[in-house]
Amino acid sequence: MSAETCPPLLGGGAEQDPNLARLLRSAAERGPQHPAVLDAGTGRELTWSELDAAVTGQALRLRAAGVQPGDRVAMALPNGVEFCVALFAVLRAGAIAVPLSPASPRLETLRVLEDSGARLLLGNESFDGVAVLAPTVDTEAAGAEVESPGGDLAVLCYTSGTSGPARGAMLSHSALLANVRQCARLRPMPVNAADRVLLALPMYHVYGLGPGLLQVASVGATAVLLPEFDPEEALAAIAEFRVTAVVGVPPMYQAWLKVPAQRLRQSMSTVRLLTSGAAPLGVDVATAVRSATGLDIFEGYGLTETGPVLTTTLASARAKPGSVGRPLPDVQLRLVDADGSSIEEGDTGRVAARGPNLFRGYWPDAVHGPDQDGWFRTGDVGYFDADGDLHLVDRATDLIVVHGFNVFPHEIESVLAELPGVREAAAIGVPDEAQGETIKAVVVADPDAGLTADGVREHCAARLAKFKVPASVVFAASLPHSPTGKVARRPLRGSRPAE
Structure with missing residues (x-):
């Protein structure tokens, strides 16, 4: 069975300036004094104009340190203002960001630094053979410009996969921008300009990066940052900063269900939208959250290699617990067997995807990416129900x-x-x-x-x-x-x- 939606991709400035850092500059031009990031961990707040200036300042420091367009720059930073500045600075400098977990074992970090050929590490820990630059947040560079004639490759996201060491998925500016625009065409919008979005997921992971930070920047909304998820601290941040949208994963909702229902509902009184991804959301969890808060959880599905979102129940007629919904605009899905042949309608098969949001392949040779017809076999097994909504069964490799x-x-x-x-x-x-x-x-x-x-x-x-x-x-x-x-x-x- 196939589910396809192929309206034309949104136009705009992306074709002329595909660098993701342009999202930040556009937000600063539209709403310079609008809050961009509220760091619940430190209390620090930056407007979009301040964040844009801080990014330019960090990009200039990267250039002064010898970083050239196309160089890989690793980032080992927790969620916070410094991460946001570092990411967009690397991109504005025309370099390629390699986000890493700051909690990764040292040997694992060293392996990724070596594999990516990172020229420099933005972080607070030193590694032999790699220059280290401490992150800064300096807003004095307002008005300065940084030329960034780099290529289209934006981010190397290292994904653990199902066997062997992590590999760097090559995500381009155009692929990540395509996914941002695909999500923006959903109704209701996952993020709009008036939203305050809780980002407690690690932004070094593509789910926290794309549906989180990049979506916020694309509409000039406000990101409420937590260094890590704690159910009580997250609820306090939601109430204090009047959060309206939550980018979540199942363990977050499971943890919140341990809070008394009345307090959970009160703490989330400002929230209009709950989303979930990265792992299957149990029907019992979705039902219990709905009962406690009056809010549906809209579930989605994607992979690092797909930039990342492929489907969501926001694209369906309603939230449907147990389903991950329908494809985003410009995403095509089909189910195939082990050799890539399409299966009979109604059968269970491996999910294959095609769209402008797919990765180029794995670093450094772009291997194992989409085939010559643009299809990428995800390794997930699922089926379509009578409404055309996708249900995931498991990983084929499991x-x-x-x-x-x-x-x-x-x-x-x-x-x-x-x-x-x-x-x-x-x-x-x-x-x-x-x-x-x-x-x-x-x-x-x-x-x-x-x-x-x-x-x-x-x-x-x-x-x-x-x-x-x-x-x-x-x-x-x-x-x-x-x-x-x-x-x-x-x-x-x-x-x-x-x-």
């Missing part, structure tokens, strides 16, 4: 094959989550000579839950086909997660959680 039968981990994890006392669970495949693979469940349980491996298996046996029942169950204190809260199954395959 598929478990038992005696030739396909088993999707999410189905098992949903059954495990029904058990009282289960905080979180993951299902993974374990090589087995006789069956190909067997299923192992890794369960995080409340200390006083009294769960046993046999009890967990009995629960599954009453709800799942025999070949889907975990052959083994182990208990762990926690599960590994991606920066946006998604359970990372790959590390579990290489580790042995405590029994």
Whole structure:
């Protein structure tokens, strides 16, 4: 089945000036005194004109440090004003931004610095072989100009993928701008000029970067920044700064549901729109948030490689818990089998996407990008319902094959989550000579839950086909997660959680 919407891309200045830093300059020209960023962590506030001046000042410092158009500049900074200034300064200087987690292990940071060939690191920690420049926020450069005749490549976003080390997805100015404009054509708009948007997601991740910071800059809205998500601190920031839109992930909403419903509703009284992405949002979570706040959560789907948004329930007739909605304008989706052939209508298949928001391929040789016809196979498995809305089943690479039968981990994890006392669970495949693979469940349980491996298996046996029942169950204190809260199954395959 195919879902396609292909109206023409919005026109405007992007064709003449595709640099993302132009978003910032345009916002400063339209509303120079309008608040651009409110840092809830430090209390610092910058208007769009001040932010634009600070970006120019940092870009001049980058040039003075020897950075040339096309150079890679790494950024290891937490959410905050410094990150916003650094990102747009790198782009204004014509360089390519390489955003990194400031909490990454040192060896992982070194590997990315080496792989990207970064000329300089904007951060507060030194690394051998790479020049370091401390971030600054200096608004004295108002009126100065920086020529930025760089190429179209804007950002190298390193994505962990499903196997092997992280690879740098090559995202161009034009691809990221296309996604900004695609989202702006949705109704209601995810972000409008009057919004104050809570950005508690890491902006070094493409979800916090694109639907977060770039969307805010594109309309000249206001970003309310948190260095990291804490449910109480986030609610306090929402109330204090009168936040109207939240860019969220499922763990944020799960954490907020532990707050008394009356206080949650009161704290979110100014909010008009809740969105979620990066990981599947449980129907129970969406329903509970709706009950507590009166607000629907509009869920979306995308990848680092797609700039990132592909679908959203904002593009559908309504919020539909369990679905990730329909394609954005100018995005085409289809479902294919393992060799890329289209599947029969109504079947489950691998999601393939085409659109102007797709990446160029992986650094440095642009390999494994869209094919010659522009299609990129995402590795996610899903199906379209009768309304044309997409439902995701799992990652194709996480598929478990038992005696030739396909088993999707999410189905098992949903059954495990029904058990009282289960905080979180993951299902993974374990090589087995006789069956190909067997299923192992890794369960995080409340200390006083009294769960046993046999009890967990009995629960599954009453709800799942025999070949889907975990052959083994182990208990762990926690599960590994991606920066946006998604359970990372790959590390579990290489580790042995405590029994």
